Amino acid sequence: MFLFKNKQAIVLFFINIFLLFLIAIFYFYFFKAFEDKKVIKKNVKKELLPSLFVDKNKIKEEKTKKEVVLKGVTTQFFGYNSYDEKTFWKRYEMVKKWGINLIGAFITPINYKEKLVLIDKLVDKTEEDKIYLYLTPTVDGKINNPTVYVNEFPKMIGFLAKRYKDKKHILYGIWAEPHDISWQEYLKLIQSINIEIKKYNPKTITIINGIDWGSNFDNLKDLISIKNIILSYHFYPANDKKSLLKILNNFENNSFPWQKNNMFPILIGEFGGVWEKDFGSEEDITFIKKVLENINKNKFSYTAYTLDPYEGELSLMDENFNLTKKGEIIKNDLLNFPPTQF
Secondary structure, three states, rough: OOOOOOHHHHHHHHHHHHHHHHHHHHHHHHHHHHHHHHHHHOOOOOOOOOEEEEEOOOEEEOOOOOOOOEEEEOOOOOOOOOOOOHHHHHHHHHHHHHOOOOOEEEEEOOOOOOOOHHHHHHHHHEEEEEEEEEEEEEEOOOOOOOHHHOHHHHEEEEEEEEHHOOOOEEEEOOOOOOOOOOHHHHHHHHHHHHHHHHOOOOOOOOEEEEHHHOOOOHHHHHHHHOOOOOEEEEOOOOHHHHHHHHHHHHHOOOHOOOHHHHOOOEEEEEOOEOOOOOOOOOOHHHHHHHHHHHHHHOEEEEOOOOOOOOHHHHOOOOOOOOOOEHHHHHHHHHHHHOOOOO
């Protein structure tokens, strides 16, 4: 008894069986590959920046113990300076291409909660881009009595340290430019803020600026008991180019205030020749180059002020994204003397 009436039906039957077999093989391998990709994606951990620690006067990677040099820029966008968010991120992408590995963001008790969504974005973006983030409190220099706001610093930093306790790429500052405060009063502030920082991650690095607007440390020995700290200097020696020229005529490398410090790692947080006017003058540019020469010779770290627009030659680029004279110098330094890459 024949199951099929003719040979044509038999051939058609086997062809169908063969096609079903091929389809089954295709689906098996397709879904297996898909599942494998899901497993691989699940098992691959995001490669993060290494944790840093301080070893005497050096910044080092925690695992490899290799020395690290940090170089980058600062911004007031998350503090007092408000402008279009798209503009900030475009400027951020520009300096990222220069090879920065650090960005300093000034924050203030006045509005940090209003800008929390933006700060969250910055935290995630810098982690993704393998850029260390330095969050530091600031007070508008035009405020005569900053005490009211300074008293809020510990609470603000404690809030952020708790919020970002799992982020290993964040460093915290005490006060960007301490002024109208004595050394002894400042030591109390350092201790109170440092407790908040270390409460959630004892290994977090604390960055301490000097008093008198960031350049004066009365007694470095007072800081020895504090672990994992970097000293930061803001240095503008003259108010105008005429005064700066006199300084330049008699200037030596050991004239920098940080040359007296060999106990802690050094970050030059801000630098330039003048602090009041004549930004971008020949004298100002000459001094900036001297600072960078000293930094590279000694393998110090730095952040350049500022990423933001509307500050003339103090900015690294103008409102149309054109580099200023200072911006050109910082870009060239980052490309020719790059910081540690990860």
